[in-house]
Amino acid sequence: MSKTLATHPHTASRLALSELAPGAMQSEIRAMSVECDRIGGINLAQGVCDTPVPMQVESAAIAAIVAGHNIYTRQDGIGRLRKAIAEKQQREYRLNYDPETEVMVASGATAGLHAAAMALLNPGDEVLLFEPFYGYHVTTLRSMRVKPVLVALAEPDWVLDIDALREAITPRTRAIIVNTPANPSGKIFNRAELEAIADVAREHDFFVFTDEIYEYFVYDGAEHICMATLDGMRERTIVMSGFSKTFSVTGWRLGYVTADAKWMGAMGYFHDLTYVCAPSALQHGAAAGLEQLPPEFYKQLAADHQSKRERIVSALRDAGMEPSVPAGAYYVLAKASRLPGETSAQKARHLLAKTGVASVAGSAFFRPGRGEDLLRFCFAKRDADLDEACVRLRRL
Incomplete structure (x- = not known):
């Protein structure tokens, strides 16, 4: 009798995920970005950095495509x-x-x-x-x-x-x-x-x-x-x-x-x-x-984002979510104890549903059991979007 897939003793174990795959999952950052897009919210979750591209960078890339560097x-x-x-x-x-x-x-x-x-x-x-x-x-x-x-x-x-x-x-x-x-x-x-x-x-x-x-x-x-x-x-x-x-x-x-x-x-x-x-x-x-790009570009980059930091920090404080003021990068971790939910993921989803502002659960950045009272906000946003997010957060 010929062997078939149905009777082969090793079929079930061979058609299986890798050892790594069962523990893999979409990052909480991307999950919140997807949910934010679904409801048309303001994404302060993912560090997409949607501020304008320097003209020198943009025009040189376009010219390179036209010149055949493909x-x-x-x-x-x-x-x-x-x-x-x-x-x-x-x-x-x-x-x-x-x-x-x-x-x-x-x-x-x-x-x-x-x-x-x-x-x-x-x-x-x-x-x-x-x-x-x-x-x-x-x-x-x-x-x-x-x-x-x-x-x-x-x-x-x-x-x-x-x-x-x-x-x-x-x-x-x-x-x-x-x-x-x-x-x-x-x-x-x-x-x-x-x-x-x-x-x-x-x-x-x-x-x-x-x-x-x-x-x-x-x-x-x-x-x-x-x-x-x-x-x-x-x-x-x-x-x-x-x-x-x-x-x-x-x-x-x-x-x-x-x-x-x-x-x-x-x-x-x-x-x-x-x-x-x-x-x-x-x-x-x-x-x-x-x-x-001259040295002034990089100094202005820091100054612009320090201004953005001050705005989001002020809005979070007004919303009762005490922030940890960052010395660098463009994220703020803020206390979320006043928001309903037993986990930071639940708190983040409540905030998104309530205000239309997406953040990331603090637990995404800690070992299990830690970070459940924190949310992360990205402030590398266009001024109009960041200011609207601040208005919405203050409504809390």
Whole structure:
């Protein structure tokens, strides 16, 4: 008798989801964005950054399409953009990177992290992250069967507890992820904190992955410090940043990584394997931005968003939702204890139904059981939309 699918003893187990899939779910950020779109609300949930694109960036991308720059580039990006990134790192941080071997244009900073983790980490390794965390950092590691180990920052000002960091180290620890300025807290790690983290990394021979996508969104005279500038850290630091936030082009998926040449070859291989290359014509737009925009652009960017921060902070206070005022990035975590609901996800959905303003449940940025009394609001919005959201929040 011939064997059929119905009688084959292994059929049921072979037609199954992967071990990772049952625990995977749509992020709370995207879920709230979908619900906001459904009701036609104002989306302060997702960091879409829908402020205007600089003219130099936009026009250069359009010109590149017309000029025929629509085919594959090198997996690590066009030479013009790699050179502009290297010059930017030298100009801003006095870091010297060879644009031929130490700069990679990625399909977003998220792709940069993915490529770095694939190249430098193994299944079963552990990576230390600070809590509150950005969910994509955690889920990217988990997707590679790398274990994220959370180290809580001390509330209410999200201060580094270096003893807690040291206590989280195990023989399997391989790296630390530092997001500064941070999503969702807006924390900027100061020099003393970064030096303490660097001491741990050098002592235990760890990599440090730094997500610096919000490097220009700093307020009240605060300073962004790149970890790779500290003594002995350039070789072990993988710097990730991009153009999504700075140039308001989140949909372009353009980021970059700068790192020592000994690591970049493997990272480039995995970026090629997953993404092939970043969007070709759009790379020319980003290059034009780096080449042409003056220092005043970045100062004005910070000033504009500090003004937006003041407006949303004031509205949240008037609504009885005490905010944690961020030092950087463009998000605010606010207390939601006055809103009905046992979980922050329920509170966020109540707020959306009541006001038409979408936020994100604080639990999306903490381990289970934490963050249930917090909501996150994004204020990188056009002024008219942000002001209308503030009016609606004050109605509470």
